[in-house]
Amino acid sequence: MATKTNKRINGVKTSTWAMFQGVFFGILGLGVAILHSLRTTVEYTEQTNSVLSGFAFGLATGIVSILVLPLIYFGFGWIIGYVQGFIFNVIAETSGGIVVRIDNE
Numbered sequence: 001m002a003t004k005t006n007k008r009i010n011g012v013k014t015s016t017w018a019m020f021q022g023v024f025f026g027i028l029g030l031g032v033a034i035l036h037s038l039r040t041t042v043e044y045t046e047q048t049n050s051v052l053s054g055f056a057f058g059l060a061t062g063i064v065s066i067l068v069l070p071l072i073y074f075g076f077g078w079i080i081g082y083v084q085g086f087i088f089n090v091i092a093e094t095s096g097g098i099v100v101r102i103d104n105e
Helices: 014-048 051-095
Strands: 003-009 098-104
Touching: 014 051
Parallel strands: none
Antiparallel strands: 003 098
C-alpha cells in the first residue's frame, strides 16, 4: 500500500525556470520559422514563375529565419521565464509555499 506524504515547495531555481521557458519558446520559434520559410518559398515561386529560382530564393531566406528566429524566441522566453520564476518565488515565500502530495510506493 502506498503511503502519501506532503512536501512543501517554497521556491524554484529561477535560472532553471528561465531555461525551461527559453527552450519552449525556442521550439515555438522553430515552428514559426519553418512556416515562414514555406510561405516565402511559395511566394517567390509565384513571383518568378520558376520553381527552381523560387525554391532557391525562398530557401535562402528561410534558412536564415530557421537559424535566427528560434534564437530570438529563446532569448525572449528566457527573459520571461526569469521574471516568472522571480515572481513565483516572491509569492511562494510570502504565502507559505505550495503543498504537493507525493505517493511513496
